[in-house]
Amino acid sequence: MRAFFSLRTLANLAFAAIPTVFALSGIATPAFAAMDEVGRAAPSTHRLKFIVDPELAADIGPAEAGRRLAQYVADVNTVFTRETVRSFAFDPAADLQLLAPANAPQCSYNGLVNGEVVVCVSKSMRGYSHGGLSMSWTFPQKGVAWNLNWIAIHDPLRLSRAPTPGAPESTEKDYLGRQLKTLMHELEHVFGAGAGEYYNGIAVADTTGVAPVTDLALANDADRYWWTRQHWRLDPLLGTVFEQRRDPAANRVATLELIRFTEGTKANINTDWTDWPKLGSSKFMAGTNATQVRVTDRDTGTALPGAQVSVWRNPGAGKPLVMLVTGVADASGRFVFDWDCGFSCFATGKTTLLVKARAANRAPGASWFTIFDAFEQKAVQGQQMFTIDLALGGADTAPPTVSVAAPSMATVGQLTVIAPAVVDNAGVWGVKVLGRDSIPICTFTAPPYTCSWTPSAPGVQTIRVVAVDAAGNSAVASANVIVNPPSDTVPPTVALSAPASVATGIAARLTATASDNVAVTELKFIVDGKTACTLRAAPYVCAWTPKRPGAVNIEARVADAAGNVASVSASVRIEGLRAEDL
Numbered sequence: 001m002r003a004f005f006s007l008r009t010l011a012n013l014a015f016a017a018i019p020t021v022f023a024l025s026g027i028a029t030p031a032f033a034a035m036d037e038v039g040r041a042a043p044s045t046h047r048l049k050f051i052v053d054p055e056l057a058a059d060i061g062p063a064e065a066g067r068r069l070a071q072y073v074a075d076v077n078t079v080f081t082r083e084t085v086r087s088f089a090f091d092p093a094a095d096l097q098l099l100a101p102a103n104a105p106q107c108s109y110n111g112l113v114n115g116e117v118v119v120c121v122s123k124s125m126r127g128y129s130h131g132g133l134s135m136s137w138t139f140p141q142k143g144v145a146w147n148l149n150w151i152a153i154h155d156p157l158r159l160s161r162a163p164t165p166g167a168p169e170s171t172e173k174d175y176l177g178r179q180l181k182t183l184m185h186e187l188e189h190v191f192g193a194g195a196g197e198y199y200n201g202i203a204v205a206d207t208t209g210v211a212p213v214t215d216l217a218l219a220n221d222a223d224r225y226w227w228t229r230q231h232w233r234l235d236p237l238l239g240t241v242f243e244q245r246r247d248p249a250a251n252r253v254a255t256l257e258l259i260r261f262t263e264g265t266k267a268n269i270n271t272d273w274t275d276w277p278k279l280g281s282s283k284f285m286a287g288t289n290a291t292q293v294r295v296t297d298r299d300t301g302t303a304l305p306g307a308q309v310s311v312w313r314n315p316g317a318g319k320p321l322v323m324l325v326t327g328v329a330d331a332s333g334r335f336v337f338d339w340d341c342g343f344s345c346f347a348t349g350k351t352t353l354l355v356k357a358r359a360a361n362r363a364p365g366a367s368w369f370t371i372f373d374a375f376e377q378k379a380v381q382g383q384q385m386f387t388i389d390l391a392l393g394g395a396d397t398a399p400p401t402v403s404v405a406a407p408s409m410a411t412v413g414q415l416t417v418i419a420p421a422v423v424d425n426a427g428v429w430g431v432k433v434l435g436r437d438s439i440p441i442c443t444f445t446a447p448p449y450t451c452s453w454t455p456s457a458p459g460v461q462t463i464r465v466v467a468v469d470a471a472g473n474s475a476v477a478s479a480n481v482i483v484n485p486p487s488d489t490v491p492p493t494v495a496l497s498a499p500a501s502v503a504t505g506i507a508a509r510l511t512a513t514a515s516d517n518v519a520v521t522e523l524k525f526i527v528d529g530k531t532a533c534t535l536r537a538a539p540y541v542c543a544w545t546p547k548r549p550g551a552v553n554i555e556a557r558v559a560d561a562a563g564n565v566a567s568v569s570a571s572v573r574i575e576g577l578r579a580e581d582l
Helices: 007-012 061-083 171-190 230-234 248-258 263-269 343-348 371-380
Strands: 044-052 086-089 096-098 116-123 133-137 142-150 291-297 308-313 322-328 334-337 352-358 365-370 386-392 401-405 409-411 416-423 428-434 440-444 451-453 459-469 474-484 493-497 501-503 508-515 520-527 530-535 540-544 550-560 565-575
Touching: 044 061, 061 086, 061 096, 061 171, 061 248, 061 263, 116 171, 133 171, 142 171, 171 248, 171 263, 263 371, 291 308, 291 352, 322 334, 352 386, 365 371, 365 386, 371 386, 401 459, 401 474, 416 428, 416 459, 416 474, 440 451, 493 550, 493 565, 508 520, 508 550, 520 540, 530 540
Parallel strands: 044 086, 044 096, 044 116, 116 142, 291 386, 409 474, 501 565
Antiparallel strands: 133 142, 291 334, 308 322, 308 352, 352 365, 401 416, 416 451, 428 440, 428 459, 459 474, 493 508, 508 540, 520 530, 520 550, 550 565
């Protein structure tokens, strides 16, 4: 979430440290970033500093806290270096300060340095991690992400799905779904992306009372607005990809691979703005007076002059939609209006429009439009005017007819073909094939609707096909597919490291490394036939305390998902303690 400030608050801040945000009388306004400069910044690395409540390091110590946070930064860089020209550097010895954020000037945006971003983390009292705000200044970028509240500094390499003591969620969900998602979300904000927040459009009720009633709902698989924007779910600014559930050992890696930034996000982050972003405002995007609704005939694509057009804006906070403007389309079927979305619109995130139109002999239509559509149109596609297209057609209440042909069985890692069949009396608008967690596998706007799917996990998976016709009617068909584990006859490999001799009553460290062509599912340390440790994710380290002198056989036994097993053994001598050792 981005932090925004009123004029009074801004007046109380040190203007010497904050560039001009408003075109106030007597105050010069810097030039905007030119259109042809958008998205073309040179690569840059920014120092990331953590100011962390000492309570979060009390049980693990500063050195371990630094090691874990270094992995946090490595995970962030995995995404940022793939998606943008930005990256982050973190030195645990120099860039970790154990101090309550309330006592750190940087967490109140004082003493920040160009090219550096400060992350302020407090101890969560809720049993789970939560919160997040950010603030940034013009390039060379400096910023702060604060109000992050964590239950712990997790070890990203040893996440668990088991609930933690005193917390309702696993370390896996808390790290991926709350900490890492929010950290990347705020860092995206620091570089100018997402003012107004993508998630403001996740669910907005149509309170206009004017037909057709068109709620905005990401959870509705037939939602026309979100239909073509499913890729936004992969962006931490929306972040639903972090709710995926995969094999615990591989979930972190799989999640990092899934994350993608939208084109609008990348254009923002990859621009060295000279005038934006500042405290969430954007004079670059404030020219919303050039906004048009283009009304056409759904069947022929021709303009519909004289169509009645009404535009509402979402005021936020669950309040009813507010009428912004109403009028008539001109001879070219266009209705131009002033969106009136300047600083105050950005600062409060009230950037969602609902447009409705009606014309003679046609059913009324509706369309949603957000500031993110506007940015992608203007900055990414180079359009000079924001355009909201609305196609009207004849009345149609009959949903499409849908069926799905899918094999009853499939195999992990092997290509499987799903063949939906869809017909409609007036024309099919789109077909979507959905897999686990309603994540789209394939999306079509025209036949053929043949979908290629490669299952990633075994078990029964329900494949759903959602079809929407041109009038917005929808229908669903589904099929269950039993996904078998991969056909795998290749055993894993394992190496064991154990001391040649140990002493009774003193813990000894046993370590092993293992790999597999598909995935290692389990590694056991076995001492003279008895299991000492069972581990399901690396690192494979076992603390074993011998009880009596003698020689024992230490075995490291590893298995993969297909049941292939490999092992390696070593002999260890156990020495009894002498009296002088006590």
